Amino acid sequence: MNERPPALEMRGITKRFPGVLANDDITFDVRAGEIHALLGENGAGKTTLMNILYGLVSPDTGEVLVDGTPVTIRDPSNAIAQGIGMVHQHFMLVPVLTVAENVILGQELLRGPFLDLPQAARRIRELATQLGFDVDPDVRIEQLPVGQQQRVEILKAIYRGARILVLDEPTAVLTPQETVEVFTVLRRLQADGAAIVFISHKLEEVLAIADRITVIRRGKVVGTRRPSETSDVDLAVMMVGREVLLRVDRGKSHPGDVVLKTEGLRVKDDRGHEAVRGVDLEVRAGEILGIAGVAGNGQDELVDALVGLRRPAGGKVLLGGAEITGAPTRRIRDLGVAHVPGDRQRFGLVLPYPVEDNLVLTSFDEPPFATGPLNLLRNDAAIDEWSERLIKEFDIRTPSRDVRAATLSGGNQQKIIVAREFRGANRLVILDQPTRGLDVGSIEFIHRRAIEKRDAGTAILLTSADLDEVLELSDRIAVMFRGHIVAIFDAAVAERDRIGLLMAKGGAAAA
């Protein structure tokens, strides 16, 4: 249909990170004047693929062609020179500089030894008009709303001569209104002949904007569809995967009393928007309640509120009938709540610390690890013994207990946290994305431990953006969408397709 070669083509891209095959023989192309969506779950390999394209990561095998010519992209400036522009999920703008200054950063327009800002501003205004933007070049970035900031990012890419524009989850931080606006901009660019790669995990968006949709799962291309020949249900199945995965035999649960209960819980996110909008949940002793949902639908804020890292804006949290709403983390932990955090490196570990210190991070001041008056003294002997035991018991692969945690693989880092949090008799364990980014072996190990814990009578709350994981582990499944629990299923009768659709579209799918 089109004689010209694609503006961009990636052929047979494979990239292996230690323990993870991030991209497995991916082939993908986008033509001038086309919007091609790349759809996949978090961790499916989309970002790795785009980092390869932008010269941040080099592929093990495979080639990249621009206008039919093979190119080697060593670094971002190289990518820019090839006409590839990238709009990252997190904006790369300097808040205290003006729009014009940000756009020309690195490509400064000079008059003699000085910046020629008026000239730059003029050119930026021309470009903005041409693209149908409304952006004042003299305003400082920090004064702009997020949607406008994103336009500045797009403007920056176009200013640098990008003909191939990659947008990594561009709508993740936008309001619905801003999303509509950015779509208008993208269509304008498309009409001008730009080739656009649109990365997302939101079904309705890709169906609305893309000419073609390629779905990748676990580093592999599952298939490419046109919006006219597919449906959201179809895409959800492709995205989540239908083959049966290695399953841990979890046996039947024997639920006991209610351990955790929330009533109308409301929690705000960092931007002050309500991320959890009235959640009612119950988790019983000896059962695993899984919360399925696409990342960013309020799960993080929900977990933060349960463990005391975030103060609820409303509602109640009850632990064994006693109210712990807004209690400090310390007290909640003392009441028998353990927590495997979603961001293990940011929250779960102190990377420069040795393994042994990380193994007592949440119990360092309790006997036997602390002794003396007010438990002020560290008891190294007890910590050593404990560490050796956990390292063996949880199969943490480390040269010794005094190696820095930073040097271990992701799987072993996660095992440190799981070992630490699963210690002793907890009433409730919160597992937040417990296997994200881990290899199959570690995943299986952690799943098995979780089930053992359940069978020992602990209540477990699991959140995961990986539907397979939720299906595999949970006794009951709650689907979270835009801050609401939109449905709760018994695992025995849960249908994967229906849950996938609820994750992507919320309550509307029920109709």
Added chain:
Amino acid sequence: MAKRAAVIFAFVVLVAASCGVIPGTSSGAKIGVVTDIGQLEDKSFNEYSWLGAQDGAKAIGAPAPQVIVTKDTADYAANIQQFIDQKYDVIVTIGFLIGTDTLKKAQANPNIQFFGVDQFVADPAPKNYQGLIFVEAQAGYLAGIVAANITKTNKIGAVGGRSDVPPVVNYIKGYQNAAKKENSSIQVAVNYVEDFNAPDKGQASAQTMINNGADVIFQVAGLTGAGALRAACTAKIWGIGVDVDQYNSLPDAKNCIVTSAEKHLQNAVRDALKRWKDKGAQGGNFVNDATNGGIGVSPIRNITPPAGLQAKIDKAIADMKAGTLDPLK
């Protein structure tokens, strides 16, 4: 092996050479100077006292003096002690803050002569410790006469280092009193920046006065004052230096310095060394003032002196000598 021997030999040579730098013990008196906090070439107390020590050493036939520059209040005693340990005969210390330690060392070492520049020695004074003090108000008074006679706007200013340092205050009082006596309608703006080491603050302070119409600025503020004089030069008005002839010491402000209210530090230290040589141990305080040429104003520069100015200065000095003029009144 040969290589190692060569290295050792080279080291021995170096050590020997370095020892050669140590001045040979001469039969003459060894004179040491411990400065106030700051740098040696401060165009002020440290530098001119040091020059005075060099002049004095020459005048009495002593070998070249040595100096230890003080960088911290806590080092005063150790620095003085270093000269004592090295068996120096005369130790000159500079500035009032070092006075306490100088007194202690003088009491402990009665065979060493101590001179304290700008130090007042309270009774009972050791026989071997003499404070060299100056009557700042007299010098400030002379500067005030100059300022009053060259101003065209009838507005003059003074930038002070710290309001809690009496010499600074005395200079400025003398300056104010002279100006008022010369011309009662004159306005004198005075600002204490409370910092001796901030040229930028001095510049800003002077600039404020200039903006208010002042056309002569007197600085009594060390490095801060250098900034004040720079402001005067930039605004093409006149500046008056302090302590030493800043026409020479501050090339930056050379084109706008009319005169400086001087402590004749160099003379004072030189004369002190001569007194010691001629009369033996010196104690108490030695007042450097108009009577012994210890203070004065530098020659008028950059401007044709208004008729009668020199006569007015001479008259004031004569009155001070005679004791009929109190610059603080």
Added chain:
Amino acid sequence: MRQRIARRLSAAWRTASIPVLSTALALVVAGVVVIASSAFTGNGFQPLLPVGAYLQLFVGAFGSTTAIGNTLVAAAPLMLGGLAVGLGFKAGLFNIGVAGQFLAGAFAAAVVGASLATSTGIVAVPTAFVAGALAGAALGFIPGFLKARTGAHEVVTTIMLNNAIGFLLTWGVTDLVRAPGFSFPRTGDLGNSALPILLGRNLHIGVPIAFLAIFVIRWLLERTTVGFQIRTVGANPNAARYAGMSPLLVITFTMALSGLLAGMAGAVQMLGVIGFYASGISANVGFDSIAVALLGRSNPIGILFAALLFGAFRAGAPLMQITTSVPVEVIDIIEALVILFLAAELIVRRVFRIRAARAVPEEIATVTRTWGEQVAR
């Protein structure tokens, strides 16, 4: 056994190599400066001058028992100040306020000391010393509290407090506690409150106190649960919160303790060396302490050696000036270069061909961290 010693030595060298080599490189570069500038002096070009100067510096610092005493006396406040800064670094805090806390400690020690001048030393010395330490702690507590309560960055608040306290104390000594009988505003003589001299001319009891502090802080950081919390808050405040610690409490406590150490530095210097408070007394210790903490990698033992090095520079400088006429500013150049090379570690690695990659040391990271980043909310 021998293997274990070798392993420990190599671990120590891994930590100490960059500071040691930075110091060596600084001495060499400063030597070149000395040679070059000798050409402009009356004595003419002297290519061997640095050798002589450094030799005299060494003799002045270690050549006799008196010299060693001087070095230790100069090092004592730097140890305490270095600990103050280093402790802050451990908690991810940059306490630039050591200068002000030092002055506050010196002032309080001077005032209390002078008022107890005629009491018996057993009472007077500890009381004056504790007064100084507590004054520093109080001043350190303020920025800690402000940071914990409002998020105000400690760099900003401590710098402002440095200025504020300087003026406040000038007012205090001029108008409140000025002693009669002196030609300028100062506090009275210390009398029996002066630190007892243990050895020689000036080796006062503050020296063993400083050594003790080194080991107490090391013990606190390594062996206690409080130290574990301090280090955790510094290394990963998010993990600290997750683990149920209270970064706000830890920050406030650490700043107060840091101020306490800085106040002790001021008290030691005041009661052991200076003897009276007057406006204009130096707070160099406050700023040199930052250099000491950086050079010592905020490790108490490292701080001990860094303080001894800086103390030796200070103690040796007078002899160097007398005997070789090399100006004391060379010491400033050396100290500045040491810090420059520490920060620009890459240069040192190039020169000495050190390959092993290493993360940015935490204290450098603390210094260079952008203000936008909030440690705790």
